[in-house]
Amino acid sequence: MTTTLASGSATSEINSAQLHELIRGALDQLGERSRVLAVVPDATRAGSHAGPVLAELYRYYRSDLRDVLPALGTHRPMNNYEIAQLYAAVPHELFREHRWDFDAIQVGEVSAAFVSEATGGWHQQPWPVELNRLIMAEEHDLIVVVGQVSPHELVGMGGYNQHLFMGTSGKRSLEAAYRIGAFSETPCVLGQVHTALRTVFNHAQEYFLQHLPLLFILTVVDEAVPGGRLRGLVIGDDHDAFLKACGLSQQVNMTHVARPLERVIVDLPADNYTTLWRSNRAIQRTRQALAVGAELVILGSGLKEFGEEPNRDHLIRRFGYRGRERLLELAEQDPELYSEPAVLAHLLHGSSEGQFHVTYCPGKLVRAEIESVGYDYGVAQEWRRRLPSRLPQADWIDLDGEKWYYIADPKRSLWT
Numbered sequence: 001m002t003t004t005l006a007s008g009s010a011t012s013e014i015n016s017a018q019l020h021e022l023i024r025g026a027l028d029q030l031g032e033r034s035r036v037l038a039v040v041p042d043a044t045r046a047g048s049h050a051g052p053v054l055a056e057l058y059r060y061y062r063s064d065l066r067d068v069l070p071a072l073g074t075h076r077p078m079n080n081y082e083i084a085q086l087y088a089a090v091p092h093e094l095f096r097e098h099r100w101d102f103d104a105i106q107v108g109e110v111s112a113a114f115v116s117e118a119t120g121g122w123h124q125q126p127w128p129v130e131l132n133r134l135i136m137a138e139e140h141d142l143i144v145v146v147g148q149v150s151p152h153e154l155v156g157m158g159g160y161n162q163h164l165f166m167g168t169s170g171k172r173s174l175e176a177a178y179r180i181g182a183f184s185e186t187p188c189v190l191g192q193v194h195t196a197l198r199t200v201f202n203h204a205q206e207y208f209l210q211h212l213p214l215l216f217i218l219t220v221v222d223e224a225v226p227g228g229r230l231r232g233l234v235i236g237d238d239h240d241a242f243l244k245a246c247g248l249s250q251q252v253n254m255t256h257v258a259r260p261l262e263r264v265i266v267d268l269p270a271d272n273y274t275t276l277w278r279s280n281r282a283i284q285r286t287r288q289a290l291a292v293g294a295e296l297v298i299l300g301s302g303l304k305e306f307g308e309e310p311n312r313d314h315l316i317r318r319f320g321y322r323g324r325e326r327l328l329e330l331a332e333q334d335p336e337l338y339s340e341p342a343v344l345a346h347l348l349h350g351s352s353e354g355q356f357h358v359t360y361c362p363g364k365l366v367r368a369e370i371e372s373v374g375y376d377y378g379v380a381q382e383w384r385r386r387l388p389s390r391l392p393q394a395d396w397i398d399l400d401g402e403k404w405y406y407i408a409d410p411k412r413s414l415w416t
Contacts, residue, residue, distance in 0.1 A: 003241045004029055008220060008232030010251040016052060019233065023056040023217070026235045030142065030215070034064045037140040039163060041147050042070040043082040047228045047411070048148035049219045055089035057144060065094065069134055071147070071167020072098045074174060074342075096134060104130040104170025108208040110200055115180060118199040123183040129204045130173035131164060135212070146217045149234075149245040150253050151414040153284050153349050154181035156195035157249060159218055160242040161205045178341035182348055183328070190284060191254055191414045193246045202239055218245040222252050223411040224393055254414045255394065260291030261415070263404045265383070267391070270302030270363065272409075276316060276373075277308045280350040281410050283358060289415035294356040299380050303362035306373070307343070315343045320373035321351040 004026045008014055014022070038057055041050045058065050068090060070078050077097045084092070097103075110127040135143060145163050152158030154177070155166075166177055177197060181189070184196035218241060220232035231252045234245040266282035273279045282298045290296060307313035319330060319337060327347050331338045338344070351374070352358055360370045361380035370377040386399055387406075394413075397406045407415075 002238070003234065003236035003244060004215075005233065005235040006241070006244045007234075008230075008248060010231060010248065012231060014230045014233055019052055019230070020056055020059075022233055023053065023235075024060060027057075027060050033061065033142040035140045036061050036065045036142045036144065037067045037069065037134065038065060039069050039071055039135070039143065039145045039168060040087070041163070041167075042072050042075055043078050043086060044075060045148060046086055047221055047223055048146075049221055049228065049230045050146045050148070051086045051088070052230075053146050053217055053219065054087050057146075058090045065090075066140065067096050067134060068094045069096045069098055069132060069168065071163045072100065073167050073169070074100050074171075098132050098168050100170050100174065103132050103134070104168070104173065105133045105136060106130050106170075106172075107136055108204065110204055110207075114203060115200060118196040118203075119180060119184045120196070123180050123196075125176070125179070127176045127180065127200055127204070128172045129165070129208050130170035132168040135164070135168060138211075140213065142213050142215060144215045144217060146219075148219045148221055148412075149242070149249045150221070150412040151191040151249070151285075153190055154178065154345060155197045155201070156189040156192035157198070157242075157246045159245065160216055160239075161201045161209075162198075164209075165201050165204060175339075175341050178345050182331075182341055182345040188287065188349075190288065191250065191416065193243065216241055218242065220245055220248045220252055221412075224413060253412055254416055255289075256416055257289050257405070260294070261286070261289050261405045262291045262294050263399075263402060264290065264294065264407070265297045265299065265387075265397075265399075265404050266407045266410060267299045268302070269409055270300075272302070273300055274302045275305045275308050275313075276303065276350070276360075277306065277312065277346060279303055279360075280346070282407075283352070284349050285410035285413060286407070286415050287352075287356070290356045292355055295359065296352075296356055297359045297361065297378060297383060299361045299383055301361075301363045301380055303360070304364040306365075306369075311340070312343050312346075315340055316347065316373060317369075319347060321347055322374060323351045323353050324348055327351065 108129040116124040147163045149159035189195045218234040222229040232248040306316040359376040359378040361378040367377040
């Protein structure tokens with residue numbers, strides 16, 4: 001179990017020539033491989049720099065790269081245009097589709113006792129370990145898992161074996177993972193390395209995947225810079241590689257403010273944020289930096305829906321963002337909410353817990369809709385008229401004589 005490569009820093013940039021040399025050097029150490037499977041991010045992770053990494057894998061292995069499996073989770077399959085945009089250098093015929101409701105098979109189970117200990121007793125059910133049958137078929141002599149390490153709402157620091165256990169798993173496994181995240185002992189895990197769900201994932205990897213020829217290529221990307229800068233590359237086959245990537249990501253993707261923020265504006269690009277499901281990243285990524293009683297104003301000009309699918313939209317409207325204690329109580333009482341743990345986790349992560357005030361300024365949702373789920377309503381045009389003509393990516397601005405902290409787009413960054 002080794003970390004083959006750990007390169008980069010919070011201020012450096014790995015360019016294409018360096019990326020080529022780093023990956024080639026790491027793969028040279030593995031020896032000859034003739035049946036390679038690559039597990040890669042889907043279109044929702046376009047900023048991960050997985051495209052150039054997969055291009056280097058294909059450049060190195062050529063015909064020995066037999067299959068490419070996008071880690072979709074429950075996302076829709078990548079279409080031809082998305083594959084061409086993200087993975088242009090790789091032949092389209094190598095791509096396989098992960099169907100979470102058909103292609104996943106159970107390979108084991110993490111015991112209820114272990115899950116209970118990991119969650120501080122909050123969740124006392126076993127976790128079924130499901131993975132895509134292509135991964136478990138033992139038809140490959142190398143399985144390369146490519147992905148970005150960055151703060152993540154459910155698992156603390158995203159990436160590594162999460163790409164397998166959530167990206168290529170089945171419905172039962174995914175729902176149970178969301179439940180573990182929602183019912184864990186610590187309500188807000190963003191930016192933490194050692195979390196309940198990560199503990200369960202690591203345990204499952206150690207017990208059920210040790211026979212697989214896994215190699216992880218982990219990227220650390222600074223998305224605060226236009227276009228994103230590749231700051232770090234870590235390659236290895238065990239937890240140590242992930243820990244090294246986490247250390248760098250916490251330097252690159254986390255902003256530490258000198259004192260709690262009392263007034264914050266998050267300005268969400270209209271084309272990327274059309275639902276509360278996605279727009280609540282503004283809450284999740286700033287809550288650790290907010291003072292008690294702080295004002296958080298979210299400008300969401302593209303906002304038109306609550307959830308990204310009808311049932312999730314329905315449940316968000318029905319239950320709203322009511323706080324951890326009340327939502328956990330409702331989940332135990334209401335079978336519909338309990339059966340949708342992803343929605344429960346979303347509602348928990350979007351609740352202010354009475355610690356700060358959230359004012360949403362939506363594009364196409366009306367006041368009654370916003371207020372019905374527990375937020376205050378604001379008019380985006382009125383706030384935009386008050387903004388200065390030149391705005392930073394993330395910094396202090398003057399608003400009618402008051403200091404506000406302005407964030408153009410939180411992306412995968414975290415303020416604390």
